[in-house]
Amino acid sequence: MLFKIAWRNIWRNKMRSIVVIASVATGLFAGMFMMAFFVGMINQEIDSEVETTLSHIQMHNPAFPDDKAANFTIDSGQQIVAHLRKDVNVKAVSARVITTGMISSSSTATGAEIHGVVAADEQAISSIAQDMREGVYFSEGKHNEIVMGEKLAQKLGVKLHSKVVLTFQSRNGDLTAGSFRVAGIFRSRNSGFDETTVFTRFEDLAPLLETGEGIHEIAVMLRSGTTAAAMAGSLKKEYPALLIQTWTELSPEIALVTGVFDQIMYILIGIILLALMFGIINTMLMAVLERQREFGMLMAIGMNKKRVFSMVVLETILLTCAGIPAGILLTIGAVAYLGRHGIDLSSYSQGLMQYGFSNRVFPQLQTSMFLPITVMTAVTAVLSAIYPALKALQFKPATAIHKI
Amino acid sequence: MSYIIETHDLSKVYNPDTTPVYAVNGVNLRVEEGEFTALVGPSGSGKTTLLNLVGGLDYPTHGDVQISGVDITRMSENKLIDFRLHHIGFVFQAYNLIPVLTASENVEFVMLMQRIPKREREQRARQLLGEVGLNDKLHNRPSELSGGQQQRVAVARALASKPRFILADEPTANLDSKSTENLLEIMAKLNREDKMTFIFSTHDQRVIDKARRVITLVDGKIVSDTKQ
Numbered sequence: 174m175l176f177k178i179a180w181r182n183i184w185r186n187k188m189r190s191i192v193v194i195a196s197v198a199t200g201l202f203a204g205m206f207m208m209a210f211f212v213g214m215i216n217q218e219i220d221s222e223v224e225t226t227l228s229h230i231q232m233h234n235p236a237f238p239d240d241k242a243a244n245f246t247i248d249s250g251q252q253i254v255a256h257l258r259k260d261v262n263v264k265a266v267s268a269r270v271i272t273t274g275m276i277s278s279s280s281t282a283t284g285a286e287i288h289g290v291v292a293a294d295e296q297a298i299s300s301i302a303q304d305m306r307e308g309v310y311f312s313e314g315k316h317n318e319i320v321m322g323e324k325l326a327q328k329l330g331v332k333l334h335s336k337v338v339l340t341f342q343s344r345n346g347d348l349t350a351g352s353f354r355v356a357g358i359f360r361s362r363n364s365g366f367d368e369t370t371v372f373t374r375f376e377d378l379a380p381l382l383e384t385g386e387g388i389h390e391i392a393v394m395l396r397s398g399t400t401a402a403a404m405a406g407s408l409k410k411e412y413p414a415l416l417i418q419t420w421t422e423l424s425p426e427i428a429l430v431t432g433v434f435d436q437i438m439y440i441l442i443g444i445i446l447l448a449l450m451f452g453i454i455n456t457m458l459m460a461v462l463e464r465q466r467e468f469g470m471l472m473a474i475g476m477n478k479k480r481v482f483s484m485v486v487l488e489t490i491l492l493t494c495a496g497i498p499a500g501i502l503l504t505i506g507a508v509a510y511l512g513r514h515g516i517d518l519s520s521y522s523q524g525l526m527q528y529g530f531s532n533r534v535f536p537q538l539q540t541s542m543f544l545p546i547t548v549m550t551a552v553t554a555v556l557s558a559i560y561p562a563l564k565a566l567q568f569k570p571a572t573a574i575h576k577i
Numbered sequence: 578m579s580y581i582i583e584t585h586d587l588s589k590v591y592n593p594d595t596t597p598v599y600a601v602n603g604v605n606l607r608v609e610e611g612e613f614t615a616l617v618g619p620s621g622s623g624k625t626t627l628l629n630l631v632g633g634l635d636y637p638t639h640g641d642v643q644i645s646g647v648d649i650t651r652m653s654e655n656k657l658i659d660f661r662l663h664h665i666g667f668v669f670q671a672y673n674l675i676p677v678l679t680a681s682e683n684v685e686f687v688m689l690m691q692r693i694p695k696r697e698r699e700q701r702a703r704q705l706l707g708e709v710g711l712n713d714k715l716h717n718r719p720s721e722l723s724g725g726q727q728q729r730v731a732v733a734r735a736l737a738s739k740p741r742f743i744l745a746d747e748p749t750a751n752l753d754s755k756s757t758e759n760l761l762e763i764m765a766k767l768n769r770e771d772k773m774t775f776i777f778s779t780h781d782q783r784v785i786d787k788a789r790r791v792i793t794l795v796d797g798k799i800v801s802d803t804k805q
Binding site: 473 | 625629632634654655658659661662669671673676677678682686687690691734738
C-alpha cells in the first residue's frame, strides 16, 4: 500500500510531477546525447585516422620509425605482403616506401613526408582516393605523378598539372631529386596531414631511393578493427625481427583523447545530474512542506519514521523512474535521426580539421552507456530524496496536524 | 480501581524561559474504561493540548501520563508512535484522511501498519465502515465524501486498530447539525455496546449534552468535573 500511496501522491499535483519527469528526462537526454555525440566524434576521428594514415597494423624495420632513413627496409617484405594477403582476417595490405624531404615549387619549398605507394593496393586501404578535390588519384599509364593535400598545394602555390621537385636522401646517402607533376589534390579530414604528406607511385619513388624491392612500411587493414591486438600479437611471434604496432600504439594520442573525453563526459554528466538533484530536492521539499498536516496525521495514527522516510524516497524514485524511460526514448530518437543526417559543425570546421575532426558529426549510441547513466540518475534521485525525507521526519504530530 | 488513563500533575509550558504560557497546568485526571467524556472550555483553555498529551502526540513539561499503568511520557518518539498505533485511536477536527486512498483503504491503512493480513484487513474495514453506515462508500475517496461521511470514515479508522480508547479533538466542529447528530449516535452506540472509551474536546452543546462526564478547563486547569 505504501507503493500505492506514493504512486498516487505523485499525481496529486500533475503539473509539478510532469515538470520533474520532464527535467529528469531532459537531464538524462542531455547526458546520453552528449556521450553519443562524443562517441560519434571520436569514432569518426579513429576511422579517419585509420583509413587515412594508420591502418590497423603497421610493420617496420625497428630502426625506421625514428630515423626514416631509406636503408631501413623490411627484409623479404614482398614475401610477407604475399603471405598476409592469404590471411582471412586481412582485408587489404599495402607496401610503401617512405622518406622525408623537401618539396619545391617554382615559388617556394617546404618539408614533406613522401609516400611511394602501389595505387591499387593503397586505394583498398586508404580513403585518400575518395577525398580528391581536383584531378585523380594517379592516372593510368603515366609516370612521375604526385598527389598532395589541398593545404600543401596552397602553400606551394601549385595547381593541377603543376610541376614540383622532390629532394631527399637515397639509400646510399646521396642527395637525389625527382621532378613530379601534380595529378590530384585531396582534402582529408585532417588538415595537418594534408599539409605534410604527398603520394607518389612506388615504382617512381623506389628507384630514386635505390631501395629496389625493399619496403619501409607494410600497412594492414583488417576485416574488423577489434582483432588488431590479437593479430599484431600473432604477427610479432611470426616476425620477431620486425616492429609491429597496432593503431593505438602508433597513435597513442587518440587513445589518450578517448580517455580524456570519457572523463570529461562523466564530469559534465555529473554537473547535469547535480543541477537535476537540486531541482528534485526543491520539488520534493515543496511536496513535503505542503503536506505537513498529512505527515503529522500519519505519524499520529502510528506510521513510524522508517515508513515516512521510505514513502518520501519512494515517491522521488517513482517520479525519477517515470523520467528515465522518457529520457532514453528521447535520446534514441534524436540519435537515430542525427546519426543518419549528422550535426553540421562547418562553422567550426577550421579548428576541428586542425585536430583531425570532421565538421559533420554523426552521434552514435552505445548500449553500454545506458546502464551507467541510468544508475547515476537513479542514485541522484535517491540522494535528492534524502533531505526532503529527513525534513518530513522533523514534523511534530501535535503541531503538524493543525497546519493549514 | 484501575484506570485506563491517569495523569499526575500534568503541565505543558510554552516559552518557559521567556514568557511562560501554561497551556496545561497541573492536571490530575483519571478516566475509567467505557467513559464517554467531554472536555469543554473556552478557546485557549488547553483542551487540545491536554488531548495531545494524553494521546502521546506531545511530551509534557512536568508530570506524567499513564495509559493502563504504562508511563508514556518516558517513551522514545519511535516507541510512542508504536504505542499510539496499537492503543490509541484518533479523530481530528479536519478529518485528516489520506486523500489518495479510498474510504476502505484509509481504514485498512492502520491495520496494514499493524501487519494484519490483507484478507482480515479488508473484512474488518468493510465491517467497520458498515457500522458507521458507509457500506456504499467503500471505494470512494475522501474528496467524493461529505464532511460528515469523512468524519465517520475517521471514526472507523480510529476503531480499526482495536484501541483502548479514542481521542477526538472537536470532531463535530466542521459538521452540520444532521451530520453531528449522526456522528454522535455512532459514537454513543460504540460506547454503549462495545464499551469503547471516548474522550472528546468540544464547544458544541449537543455534544456536551450527550456526554456522561464533562470536564471543564480554564487556563489549563480543571475547574469542574461532573458526571451527568
